[in-house]
Amino acid sequence: MKGKVRTALEALIEEQSKRTTRLRNSHSMFPFYNTLDEEKYVKWVARTTRFLRTHFPNDKDIEEFKSTSKRTTTLQQQQELLAILEAFLEYPEAIEKVKTSKVTKSINISNNISNTNTQSQQQSQQQSIEILIKALEDQLSVSQLKEIKQVVEEAKGDLEKAKPKLIDKIKSFGENVASNILANIIANPAIWSMLS
Incomplete structure:
Protein backbone atom coordinates (compact mmCIF):
# COMPACT_ATOMS: atom_id res chain seq x y z
CA MET A 1 0.00 0.00 0.00
CA TYR A 91 -4.32 -6.79 4.96
CA PRO A 92 -4.44 -4.37 2.00
CA GLU A 93 -4.69 -7.03 -0.72
CA ALA A 94 -8.16 -6.92 -2.27
CA ILE A 95 -10.38 -9.96 -1.73
CA GLU A 96 -12.64 -10.09 -4.74
CA LYS A 97 -16.29 -10.95 -4.42
CA VAL A 98 -17.26 -14.49 -5.32
CA LYS A 99 -19.28 -14.43 -8.51
CA THR A 100 -22.72 -15.97 -8.02
CA SER A 101 -25.90 -15.64 -9.92
CA LYS A 102 -27.61 -12.35 -9.15
CA VAL A 103 -30.94 -13.99 -8.30
CA THR A 104 -29.47 -16.36 -5.70
CA LYS A 105 -27.25 -13.69 -4.19
CA SER A 106 -29.99 -11.11 -3.72
CA ILE A 107 -32.41 -13.62 -2.22
CA ASN A 108 -29.87 -14.88 0.34
CA ILE A 109 -28.67 -11.43 1.32
CA SER A 110 -32.17 -10.03 1.63
CA ASN A 111 -33.42 -12.95 3.72
CA ASN A 112 -30.41 -13.02 6.02
CA ILE A 113 -30.28 -9.27 6.64
CA SER A 114 -34.03 -8.95 6.98
CA ASN A 115 -34.38 -11.91 9.34
CA THR A 116 -31.41 -10.90 11.50
CA ASN A 117 -32.45 -7.24 11.76
CA THR A 118 -36.07 -8.10 12.49
CA GLN A 119 -35.18 -10.64 15.17
CA SER A 120 -32.64 -8.33 16.83
CA GLN A 121 -35.02 -5.38 16.85
CA GLN A 122 -37.91 -7.48 18.17
CA GLN A 123 -35.75 -8.95 20.95
CA SER A 124 -34.41 -5.54 21.91
CA GLN A 125 -37.87 -3.97 21.94
CA GLN A 126 -39.31 -6.87 23.94
CA GLN A 127 -36.51 -6.61 26.50
CA SER A 128 -37.02 -2.85 26.80
CA ILE A 129 -40.75 -3.28 27.32
CA GLU A 130 -40.16 -5.95 29.97
CA ILE A 131 -37.75 -3.64 31.82
CA LEU A 132 -40.31 -0.82 31.79
CA ILE A 133 -43.20 -3.05 32.91
CA LYS A 134 -41.09 -4.50 35.76
CA ALA A 135 -40.13 -0.99 36.92
CA LEU A 136 -43.78 0.12 36.87
CA GLU A 137 -44.98 -3.00 38.70
CA ASP A 138 -42.31 -2.55 41.39
CA GLN A 139 -43.37 1.03 42.16
CA LEU A 140 -47.09 1.21 41.45
CA SER A 141 -50.08 -0.54 42.97
CA VAL A 142 -52.49 -2.53 40.82
CA SER A 143 -55.01 0.33 40.92
CA GLN A 144 -52.34 2.87 39.88
CA LEU A 145 -51.33 0.65 36.96
CA LYS A 146 -55.01 0.48 35.92
CA GLU A 147 -55.21 4.30 36.03
CA ILE A 148 -52.16 4.59 33.75
CA LYS A 149 -53.60 2.00 31.39
CA GLN A 150 -56.85 3.98 31.27
CA VAL A 151 -54.99 7.18 30.30
CA VAL A 152 -53.24 5.27 27.51
CA GLU A 153 -56.49 3.76 26.24
CA GLU A 154 -58.25 7.15 26.28
CA ALA A 155 -55.51 8.64 24.09
CA LYS A 156 -56.31 6.11 21.32
CA GLY A 157 -52.77 6.10 19.94
CA ASP A 158 -52.20 9.87 20.15
CA LEU A 159 -48.91 10.00 22.06
CA GLU A 160 -48.77 13.79 22.18
CA LYS A 161 -52.22 13.88 23.78
CA ALA A 162 -51.38 11.14 26.26
CA LYS A 163 -48.00 12.45 27.43
CA PRO A 164 -49.17 15.43 29.55
CA LYS A 165 -51.96 13.32 31.06
CA LEU A 166 -49.49 10.55 31.94
CA ILE A 167 -47.17 13.07 33.57
CA ASP A 168 -50.03 14.49 35.64
CA LYS A 169 -51.22 11.00 36.58
CA ILE A 170 -47.75 9.89 37.72
CA LYS A 171 -47.29 13.14 39.68
CA SER A 172 -50.59 12.46 41.44
CA PHE A 173 -49.14 9.21 42.83
CA GLY A 174 -46.53 11.17 44.83
CA GLU A 175 -43.37 13.11 44.19
CA ASN A 176 -40.97 10.16 44.60
CA VAL A 177 -42.79 7.71 42.32
CA ALA A 178 -41.37 9.00 39.02
CA SER A 179 -37.80 9.12 40.34
CA ASN A 180 -38.16 5.61 41.82
CA ILE A 181 -39.44 4.24 38.49
CA LEU A 182 -36.54 5.87 36.64
CA ALA A 183 -34.03 4.54 39.21
CA ASN A 184 -35.44 1.00 38.78
CA ILE A 185 -35.08 1.26 35.00
CA ILE A 186 -31.48 2.52 35.22
CA ALA A 187 -30.59 -0.11 37.84
CA ASN A 188 -31.77 -2.92 35.57
CA PRO A 189 -28.66 -4.97 34.63
CA ALA A 190 -29.38 -4.69 30.89
CA ILE A 191 -29.54 -0.88 31.08
CA TRP A 192 -26.78 -0.58 33.66
CA SER A 193 -24.33 -2.48 31.46
CA MET A 194 -24.91 -0.01 28.61
CA LEU A 195 -24.20 2.97 30.87
CA SER A 196 -20.93 1.66 32.30
Whole structure:
Protein backbone atom coordinates (compact mmCIF):
# COMPACT_ATOMS: atom_id res chain seq x y z
CA MET A 1 0.00 0.00 0.00
CA LYS A 2 1.40 3.40 -0.98
CA GLY A 3 2.27 5.83 1.82
CA LYS A 4 -0.36 8.40 0.82
CA VAL A 5 -3.16 5.79 0.74
CA ARG A 6 -2.00 4.35 4.08
CA THR A 7 -1.96 7.81 5.67
CA ALA A 8 -5.48 8.58 4.41
CA LEU A 9 -6.78 5.23 5.69
CA GLU A 10 -5.14 5.80 9.09
CA ALA A 11 -6.83 9.22 9.28
CA LEU A 12 -10.25 7.65 8.59
CA ILE A 13 -9.57 5.01 11.27
CA GLU A 14 -8.50 7.64 13.79
CA GLU A 15 -11.66 9.68 13.17
CA GLN A 16 -13.81 6.59 13.75
CA SER A 17 -11.82 5.59 16.86
CA LYS A 18 -12.52 8.99 18.41
CA ARG A 19 -16.21 8.69 17.51
CA THR A 20 -16.64 5.29 19.17
CA THR A 21 -15.22 6.62 22.44
CA ARG A 22 -17.79 9.45 22.43
CA LEU A 23 -20.86 7.29 21.88
CA ARG A 24 -23.39 7.52 24.67
CA ASN A 25 -26.74 5.88 25.22
CA SER A 26 -29.19 8.72 24.63
CA HIS A 27 -32.28 7.07 26.12
CA SER A 28 -32.43 4.99 29.28
CA MET A 29 -35.26 2.68 28.17
CA PHE A 30 -34.50 1.96 24.53
CA PRO A 31 -30.89 1.41 23.50
CA PHE A 32 -30.07 4.11 20.97
CA TYR A 33 -26.61 5.52 20.49
CA ASN A 34 -25.85 8.91 19.17
CA THR A 35 -22.64 10.05 17.52
CA LEU A 36 -22.88 13.60 18.88
CA ASP A 37 -22.52 15.06 15.36
CA GLU A 38 -24.63 13.16 12.83
CA GLU A 39 -23.60 15.38 9.90
CA LYS A 40 -19.89 14.62 10.40
CA TYR A 41 -20.66 10.90 10.71
CA VAL A 42 -22.66 10.86 7.46
CA LYS A 43 -19.84 12.66 5.66
CA TRP A 44 -17.28 10.26 7.12
CA VAL A 45 -19.27 7.24 5.85
CA ALA A 46 -19.49 8.78 2.37
CA ARG A 47 -15.77 9.66 2.26
CA THR A 48 -14.77 6.25 3.59
CA THR A 49 -16.98 4.37 1.13
CA ARG A 50 -15.55 6.39 -1.75
CA PHE A 51 -12.00 5.83 -0.48
CA LEU A 52 -12.54 2.06 -0.27
CA ARG A 53 -14.07 1.89 -3.75
CA THR A 54 -11.19 3.93 -5.19
CA HIS A 55 -8.31 2.08 -3.54
CA PHE A 56 -9.79 -1.40 -3.06
CA PRO A 57 -12.08 -1.83 -6.10
CA ASN A 58 -14.23 -4.99 -6.12
CA ASP A 59 -13.18 -5.97 -2.57
CA LYS A 60 -15.93 -7.98 -0.91
CA ASP A 61 -15.63 -6.08 2.38
CA ILE A 62 -16.79 -2.81 0.81
CA GLU A 63 -20.34 -4.20 0.70
CA GLU A 64 -19.99 -5.30 4.33
CA PHE A 65 -18.90 -1.76 5.25
CA LYS A 66 -21.86 -0.24 3.39
CA SER A 67 -24.45 -2.55 4.93
CA THR A 68 -23.01 -2.12 8.43
CA SER A 69 -23.03 1.68 8.08
CA LYS A 70 -26.77 1.60 7.26
CA ARG A 71 -27.73 -0.28 10.45
CA THR A 72 -29.00 1.48 13.55
CA THR A 73 -26.18 3.35 15.26
CA THR A 74 -24.95 1.30 18.21
CA LEU A 75 -21.57 0.97 19.83
CA GLN A 76 -21.15 -2.53 18.34
CA GLN A 77 -22.10 -1.30 14.85
CA GLN A 78 -19.57 1.54 15.10
CA GLN A 79 -16.86 -0.86 16.30
CA GLU A 80 -17.61 -3.18 13.36
CA LEU A 81 -17.03 -0.30 10.93
CA LEU A 82 -13.73 0.41 12.65
CA ALA A 83 -12.72 -3.28 12.50
CA ILE A 84 -13.41 -3.42 8.74
CA LEU A 85 -11.17 -0.40 8.14
CA GLU A 86 -8.43 -1.80 10.36
CA ALA A 87 -8.58 -5.05 8.36
CA PHE A 88 -8.02 -3.06 5.14
CA LEU A 89 -5.00 -1.41 6.77
CA GLU A 90 -3.53 -4.67 8.06
CA TYR A 91 -4.32 -6.79 4.96
CA PRO A 92 -4.44 -4.37 2.00
CA GLU A 93 -4.69 -7.03 -0.72
CA ALA A 94 -8.16 -6.92 -2.27
CA ILE A 95 -10.38 -9.96 -1.73
CA GLU A 96 -12.64 -10.09 -4.74
CA LYS A 97 -16.29 -10.95 -4.42
CA VAL A 98 -17.26 -14.49 -5.32
CA LYS A 99 -19.28 -14.43 -8.51
CA THR A 100 -22.72 -15.97 -8.02
CA SER A 101 -25.90 -15.64 -9.92
CA LYS A 102 -27.61 -12.35 -9.15
CA VAL A 103 -30.94 -13.99 -8.30
CA THR A 104 -29.47 -16.36 -5.70
CA LYS A 105 -27.25 -13.69 -4.19
CA SER A 106 -29.99 -11.11 -3.72
CA ILE A 107 -32.41 -13.62 -2.22
CA ASN A 108 -29.87 -14.88 0.34
CA ILE A 109 -28.67 -11.43 1.32
CA SER A 110 -32.17 -10.03 1.63
CA ASN A 111 -33.42 -12.95 3.72
CA ASN A 112 -30.41 -13.02 6.02
CA ILE A 113 -30.28 -9.27 6.64
CA SER A 114 -34.03 -8.95 6.98
CA ASN A 115 -34.38 -11.91 9.34
CA THR A 116 -31.41 -10.90 11.50
CA ASN A 117 -32.45 -7.24 11.76
CA THR A 118 -36.07 -8.10 12.49
CA GLN A 119 -35.18 -10.64 15.17
CA SER A 120 -32.64 -8.33 16.83
CA GLN A 121 -35.02 -5.38 16.85
CA GLN A 122 -37.91 -7.48 18.17
CA GLN A 123 -35.75 -8.95 20.95
CA SER A 124 -34.41 -5.54 21.91
CA GLN A 125 -37.87 -3.97 21.94
CA GLN A 126 -39.31 -6.87 23.94
CA GLN A 127 -36.51 -6.61 26.50
CA SER A 128 -37.02 -2.85 26.80
CA ILE A 129 -40.75 -3.28 27.32
CA GLU A 130 -40.16 -5.95 29.97
CA ILE A 131 -37.75 -3.64 31.82
CA LEU A 132 -40.31 -0.82 31.79
CA ILE A 133 -43.20 -3.05 32.91
CA LYS A 134 -41.09 -4.50 35.76
CA ALA A 135 -40.13 -0.99 36.92
CA LEU A 136 -43.78 0.12 36.87
CA GLU A 137 -44.98 -3.00 38.70
CA ASP A 138 -42.31 -2.55 41.39
CA GLN A 139 -43.37 1.03 42.16
CA LEU A 140 -47.09 1.21 41.45
CA SER A 141 -50.08 -0.54 42.97
CA VAL A 142 -52.49 -2.53 40.82
CA SER A 143 -55.01 0.33 40.92
CA GLN A 144 -52.34 2.87 39.88
CA LEU A 145 -51.33 0.65 36.96
CA LYS A 146 -55.01 0.48 35.92
CA GLU A 147 -55.21 4.30 36.03
CA ILE A 148 -52.16 4.59 33.75
CA LYS A 149 -53.60 2.00 31.39
CA GLN A 150 -56.85 3.98 31.27
CA VAL A 151 -54.99 7.18 30.30
CA VAL A 152 -53.24 5.27 27.51
CA GLU A 153 -56.49 3.76 26.24
CA GLU A 154 -58.25 7.15 26.28
CA ALA A 155 -55.51 8.64 24.09
CA LYS A 156 -56.31 6.11 21.32
CA GLY A 157 -52.77 6.10 19.94
CA ASP A 158 -52.20 9.87 20.15
CA LEU A 159 -48.91 10.00 22.06
CA GLU A 160 -48.77 13.79 22.18
CA LYS A 161 -52.22 13.88 23.78
CA ALA A 162 -51.38 11.14 26.26
CA LYS A 163 -48.00 12.45 27.43
CA PRO A 164 -49.17 15.43 29.55
CA LYS A 165 -51.96 13.32 31.06
CA LEU A 166 -49.49 10.55 31.94
CA ILE A 167 -47.17 13.07 33.57
CA ASP A 168 -50.03 14.49 35.64
CA LYS A 169 -51.22 11.00 36.58
CA ILE A 170 -47.75 9.89 37.72
CA LYS A 171 -47.29 13.14 39.68
CA SER A 172 -50.59 12.46 41.44
CA PHE A 173 -49.14 9.21 42.83
CA GLY A 174 -46.53 11.17 44.83
CA GLU A 175 -43.37 13.11 44.19
CA ASN A 176 -40.97 10.16 44.60
CA VAL A 177 -42.79 7.71 42.32
CA ALA A 178 -41.37 9.00 39.02
CA SER A 179 -37.80 9.12 40.34
CA ASN A 180 -38.16 5.61 41.82
CA ILE A 181 -39.44 4.24 38.49
CA LEU A 182 -36.54 5.87 36.64
CA ALA A 183 -34.03 4.54 39.21
CA ASN A 184 -35.44 1.00 38.78
CA ILE A 185 -35.08 1.26 35.00
CA ILE A 186 -31.48 2.52 35.22
CA ALA A 187 -30.59 -0.11 37.84
CA ASN A 188 -31.77 -2.92 35.57
CA PRO A 189 -28.66 -4.97 34.63
CA ALA A 190 -29.38 -4.69 30.89
CA ILE A 191 -29.54 -0.88 31.08
CA TRP A 192 -26.78 -0.58 33.66
CA SER A 193 -24.33 -2.48 31.46
CA MET A 194 -24.91 -0.01 28.61
CA LEU A 195 -24.20 2.97 30.87
CA SER A 196 -20.93 1.66 32.30
